Amino acid sequence: MSDFTSDFWHYYVAGLTLISILACLVLLWISGTTKVKARDDNTTGHIWDEDLREMNNPLPKWWVYLFIITVVFGLIYGLLYPMFGSKQGLLGWSQTGQYQTEKQRNLDAVAPLFAAFSEMEVEQLARDPAAMAIGSRLYMNFCAQCHAADARGSRSFPNLTNNDWMWGGDPEAIAYTITNGRMGVMPPMAAAVGGPNEVLNLAHYVLSLSGSPHDTVRAAQGRGSWASCAACHGSDGTGNTAMGAPNLTDNYWLHGWGVDAVVRAINEGIVNVMPGQSHLLNEQQIHVLTAYVWSLNNSTSN
Ligand code: HEC
Ligand code: HEC
Structure with a gap:
């Protein structure tokens, strides 16, 4: 599975990996065949720290073999595991697969507990x-x-x-x-209520339901508009679990407390999702x- 939108990166990764491995071989071949002009005493003439001379000896055999083994190991590894871009390895191993297997193993281990x-x-x-x-x-x-x-x-x-x-x-x-x-879902209700003044009056009425601080005169004037809310929040404002309309008579405010929050709810409506x-x-x-x-x-x- 891939999160990329085009195949380019698969080829890019696969190409880069393969080129790096082949480049190792090329490097080894070049260093094995290049002739270095050595002096009679088999030094190259490079001297460091006054008396440290570079000899012209071949690479040690064990080092060359180790190098080759590494390259062969890399190639075999790449065939077995998904090393070349999105290509699956011969073993069919993947990170997601391993995660799923381990997850399942844990689920199996606790299965008797959960069954009980x-x-x-x-x-x-x-x-x-x-x-x-x-x-x-x-x-x-x-x-x-x-x-x-x-x-x-x-x-x-x-x-x-x-x-x-x-x-x-x-x-x-x-x-x-x-x-x-x-x-x-609460739809925007301002149109059903009237102008900003009516909305404000209604908001004070809503606050009065829970005994929250409110303007009693406005609340009395707003009472008449409650009809447009009652269908969901109930005629007494205690809500309705069938449509998830909250109880407005308690003092728990999910979307903010106070007259501004209620006015905003009426004007803009609310959509709130639990996945x-x-x-x-x-x-x-x-x-x-x-x-x-x-x-x-x-x-x-x-
Ligand atoms: C179609 C149904 C419906 C109608 C009509 C409706 N509401 Fe709501 N109301 C909801 C729902 C559902 C929520 C909860 C949204 C959520 O968080 O899921 C809500 C939330 C609210 C809140 C926020 C409560 C809190 O705890 O923060 C207020 C305030 C509110 N409504 C006031 C009103 C008023 C005033 C009216 C009338 C103008 C009204 N509603 C009409 C369905 C409705
Ligand atoms: C991505 C955020 C998110 C996650 C994760 C989430 N929830 Fe929720 N949950 C919400 C929101 C938002 C609501 C309110 C929905 C609404 O307004 O109707 C909610 C509502 C609920 C409710 C209903 C509350 C009520 O008043 O009826 C319960 C119960 C609940 N969640 C339990 C859980 C549990 C248990 C989990 C973990 C398995 C969980 N939730 C994970 C966001 C989330």
């Missing part, structure tokens, strides 16, 4: 220290880059520890999220990860 885990319910797994240790390592490998090492997330990357779910926090919903990913992980993790690993994420939100002390 997959028999267990998520609630049971969450109480199993061995399973949670594995879950935490899987989390660090596959999830921490987005949801942070402590799983508390950051702007636009949800906190997975606060039991506040856009898509649902029961084991089925979590497993579905990890396997297939999620795409949260599915099924190409990276198998079903059993996802089962353990589901239990791990679930355990972050549910007391497991009994």
Whole structure:
């Protein structure tokens, strides 16, 4: 497999490798056949450090043989392994192949463990220290880059520890999220709401839902516009896991806190994607990860 868009670099690498090996032979041949004018005492006349004279002796045999062995070794190595550009070696070895083999070997080694885990319910797994240790390592490998090492997330990357779910926090919903990913879409809503003044009023109403600081007069005026939001966020603003619309009555703000952030959400809309992980993790690993994420939100002390 190649990441290059044209074949040029394969020929370039293959050519360079072959030329280097052949150049070694040529060098050896030239140095073996060139006649050097020597003096009667078999020195070349080159003198260093006052009395260090260069003799005109042939290369030592062992050195020449070593040189030839190296060249032959290089050629054989190049035939067996993928040394010439993208050409596969006779052994069929590749880095990706070796990686896959080692990965499979590790998976095989832990297979009995995972087989036992997959028999267990998520609630049971969450109480199993061995399973949670594995879950935490899987989390660090596959999830921490987005949801942070402590799983508390950051702007636009949800906190997975606060039991506040856009898509649902029961084991089925979590497993579905990890396997297939999620795409949260809120369309720009300003046109449905009215002008900037109406948008601002509505934003204050939204803030009032969570008891956040807001202008009560504007909030009262904005109440009427809530109808255009209710379809997704619910008439009481507590959200809807069927479309990933967040609860706006709690004080967790994924996309920023305050009137500016809400106005921006209304004007510009939001698109937020969690990529599915099924190409990276198998079903059993996802089962353990589901239990791990679930355990972050549910007391497991009994
Ligand atoms: C490339 C970044 C990225 C990676 C990697 C990632 N996530 Fe996410 N995840 C997101 C984003 C962004 C969202 C929010 C999606 C949305 O707004 O609907 C999300 C949402 C979620 C949710 C749903 C939260 C809710 O409120 O319903 C869960 C659960 C979750 N991720 C778990 C995981 C787990 C477990 C992993 C590791 C296997 C993982 N994520 C890997 C970016 C990522
Ligand atoms: C079509 C469904 C839909 C409609 C209609 C909709 N929203 Fe949303 N809204 C969403 C979704 C989905 C998200 C979460 C985006 C994400 O992060 O995945 C969201 C996120 C938000 C957020 C960010 C919440 C946070 O935690 O940062 C705010 C604020 C918000 N909506 C306000 C509104 C208001 C006000 C209206 C009415 C004008 C509205 N929404 C209408 C679907 C909708």
